Amino acid sequence: QVHLAESGGASVLPGGSQLLRCDVSGAVFSPNVWGWFRQAPGKERELVGLINKEVQKRYADAMTGRILITKYFTENSMVLYLRIHRLNVQDTARYYCAASRGPIDYNDRDVAGKFENWGQGTQLTVSS
Numbered sequence: 001q002v003h004l005a006e007s008g009g010a011s012v013l014p015g016g017s018q019l020l021r022c023d024v025s026g027a028v029f030s031p032n033v034w035g036w037f038r039q040a041p042g043k044e045r046e047l048v049g050l051i052n053k054e055v056q057k058r059y060a061d062a063m064t065g066r067i068l069i070t071k072y073f074t075e076n077s078m079v080l081y082l083r084i085h086r087l088n089v090q091d092t093a094r095y096y097c098a099a100s101r102g103p104i105d106y107n108d109r110d111v112a113g114k115f116e117n118w119g120q121g122t123q124l125t126v127s128s
Helices: none
Strands: 003-008 018-026 033-039 047-052 057-059 067-073 078-082 093-100 121-124
Touching: 003 078, 003 093, 018 093, 018 121, 033 067, 033 078, 047 078, 057 067, 078 093
Parallel strands: none
Antiparallel strands: 003 018, 018 078, 033 047, 033 093, 047 057, 067 078, 093 121
């Protein structure tokens, strides 16, 4: 079992950047794919980006060029990061990290459904 806990959400001004963090514990070496998702009020959960064990990354088209996903292992845990640059009000959402054994088809209509483990999310609000 993998346990995920997001942090780093805040209320920020447009144009800035924010670093979101996901602390992972438990069977951290079991998942093959890690993802960041977000859900804005009244909207469906959407994919932000993926990173796999081989550190191959895939970002949502709307986010490419503005985000960076990285991961770091320690002896018994892992940290997954999401850095978002040039924030705008459309980035306001609750952000979730998730883990999957995979495989993941980025073009799948229900990518989120392929992830077995989720955190509780962290709220990022972009407002002037």
